[in-house]
Amino acid sequence: MKNRLIKDSLLYILMFVLFNDGAIRAEEFKGKIVGQVLESGTDRPIFGANVLLSGTMFGAASDESGEYIISGILPGKYTISVSAMGYKKTTKTIQINSDESIRYNFSLDETPVLMDGVAITASRYQQSVEELPISLSLVPSKELSERNITSVDQALQYVPGVNTTGGGQVNIRGSSGFNWGVGSRVLVLLNGNPFMAGDLWNVNWYAIPTSNIKQIEVMKGSGSALYGSSAMGGVINIITEDPEKGNHIQVRSFTGFYDKLSHEVWQWTDEQNHFEGTTIDLSTYVGPVSVLLSSNYQNTTGYKENDDHQIFNFMATLGCNLNPRLRFDIMTGYGNNKGGFFIYWKDLRHSFFNGSDPHGYQTRSQYKNTYVFPSLSYIINERIMFLLKGRMNRTYSEDHLRNSVNNVELPEAFRSSTANTHGIETQLNWQVHRQGILVMGCDLQKDEVNAIQFDSCEVVKAAYYVQFEQRFRDRLKLTAGARYDWEDAERIGKSGDLSKKLGLNYTLTPLTNLRFSYGEGFRMPTIGERFVSTFTGGLRIAPNYELKPERSVSVEMGVHQNLSNSMSMDLALFYNRYNNLIEPQLDASDSREIVVRFQNVERACVQGIDLSFRTDWFSKLASSRIGYTFADSKDLSDGDSYGEPLKYRSKHTLYITNEIVYSHFSMGIDFRYLSQIERVDDYHKVYIKDIDQVVPTYVVALRFGYSKKRISLNIIIDNLLQYNYLVSPANMGAPRTGILQLSLNY
């Protein structure tokens, strides 16, 4: 049955491609627009500006010299819009005649306020962020280098409404508590491809180099109607750089150290803890093929016992325009993370000592991730674009015990898991008319897992989605869509889920945008949650084949307001309701033995506000951003905990970033506040000592930078005031950390 489904889908895709290939050949070659995007006043070229023909599938991004080319355009009248981050969007109406090549140059005025830019995640095609019906934040590449971000999850810790915890778990607006990254309720995409491990459905951040990231798009609220399972809390899409013309190489090296711990009793080593790393990026063209290679190596002793890591990752992106309408891209990468395994402390008195290891031993782990994402895009005509994408993602993890006295590692792994994910996806974007666009597609995926702790398992998933967006008088945009997900899991059976969405964006005035969105979400239980069979803290974790999917409904109303030329504000009110949330529970029902089992236990709601301001000071010399989120969570499950806050959630988060730029020099100071979590899991109290010892988080980071054409130098001091905080329950954050980073570009 499964094989037949795969065969039928492949046949359908093949037929579609062949059929449309004929259509393209039959079609006449049309007009072309070329030009340059420059900064108004200085005439400096703007790199990465988005040049789009409104109401069509055509568009391009400007290269390093500001040049762009859009070809294959049918004769007619078009509106061309040009936007870039930090510049005012501009539009122009143009006339294209047959076989004509027209040149249009654009001059963009700088805006004192950082513009929201363009994102692809919300609707699977590029749109200005202020036109979206749902909240979406962007993290530009500049922030990653200035803060020496070496893992994408670190980059998200200043995004309003987002909270990152130890274990690489990312929570959006209180969607998750804390589960060491297992069963993520936020879907992570790499250039639009799902990047989740097939067994635990967590994210292997270590496998993604951060030096070649163009921007990170963070969509808040349910995205299941377009992306399916796991997107119930939101979607994070990591967009990599487009290769520039010519040959470029960038080498970035950093080194840093952790300060001495605040209390003598916490010292677990007499050595100075440190970290260092190097990234190399190369971009070039080999004939018509663009090549972008990125590699990264980092080593850290860690600041906690048995938390050292050696990480290596590599990514290659190749792209080629086979003809003006047909493009082939392939992205492939590999990541390796080897080191210790710190989950929680021994107790508060020994809070930097590893408490999760059996005494006398240390758990040593190795993780590997290999991925290949090929894609083929056709512009069938100026109104229809077809996208065919494949994906292969293989993750491997193993845990060994090492005798802490004689450092001899036991040869046999006590936990290991191999997860293979293969998938294929088609997408059709159809500009039905000037004001309406239809996006539809199907997705087929197979997950195979072989693990000591889960046994072997196979899951086949298929999905179909459709979304229509209609504009009315260039002021109102209405979005409606739905996605049906079907799953056939070994030993579980078949199940299906329908998720719907509705969105609205209204431009009240040129300075004010109102938005509303309703979205349904769901998350299939992971293979790990269903089939796990292991021991922890003396308790047996037992499988649960009866687990049902989690479901959610999220509603949001928001306003984006430019308050002046130098100040903007965004306010969102949100309400999310969750059913069947999966949590580990003590279970004494089945036998005379007490075990831990993942169960559908919780009904809950999270409501609150997201507020952000941006402003500049002293004629753009300084800029500030503030993001505040109030997320009031309530447990609505029957029982004693009814009405209580959900576990491991902070009610208030406040992020402030301030930056001063003068000539080649810059200085920034960042503040991060998370209120104290209000509820701790009783199950965790059984085996983690002092897990209920919690404090609010107050972290101050200071950074200095110097940047000239080919060289940049950054000095960063994180946790400047040596505040002792928690990154996750029973897991301390880093002490004061000093970092020196040097980048060279050729």
Next chain:
Amino acid sequence: MFRRLFIILSILLFLFACDKGLTPPEGASNLSRFSIPPQGGNPVGFWIPDSVHPVEVTILDELPVDSMHLETRLDGFFSLAYNEVCSVRTILNFKPKVFVDTLALELQIADTVSGTGPYDVIDDQILHVPLQSTYFQLDTLGFTAEGDRLDLITLPNTFKYILEIRLCFVFHFIRSQEAAFSKKRLNDSSNLL
């Protein structure tokens, strides 16, 4: 107005971050915290668990269960040298079984308590004992040393297993006559772990 808000919030966060955050609990304990008063003496020597009655457990609270049964066992050694170096390698088997009606809830813990490092003796307490234990706080011990017998008394420990169980241990040791031989044998066996 909004710019003032930025400044005020930044200053407030800076001031709050000047706080220390989490701090460890007080290190040294006082006599009144021991449920069984230690008597002191000279604890220096190489000690092995009493083969007849190595562990005594005192439950400090009345538990809301029908009954509770504890099985304990202690293997290994405890060595306090004159040069103020303490060496410990023991395995504590701890098996609480709680009965509620006919339901027996059982948990088995084998805790390897080990460590080597300096220690301090003040009156009848051994401080900064370099013990690594998953479940119990053992870095401060009261002691009673008389002749060839040593009793080590722990501070009250809270063990959370469905219920919060407050208990303290008394470990009974006898002086080893074959210290060197025993130590070598244990080192050999630890290499096999």
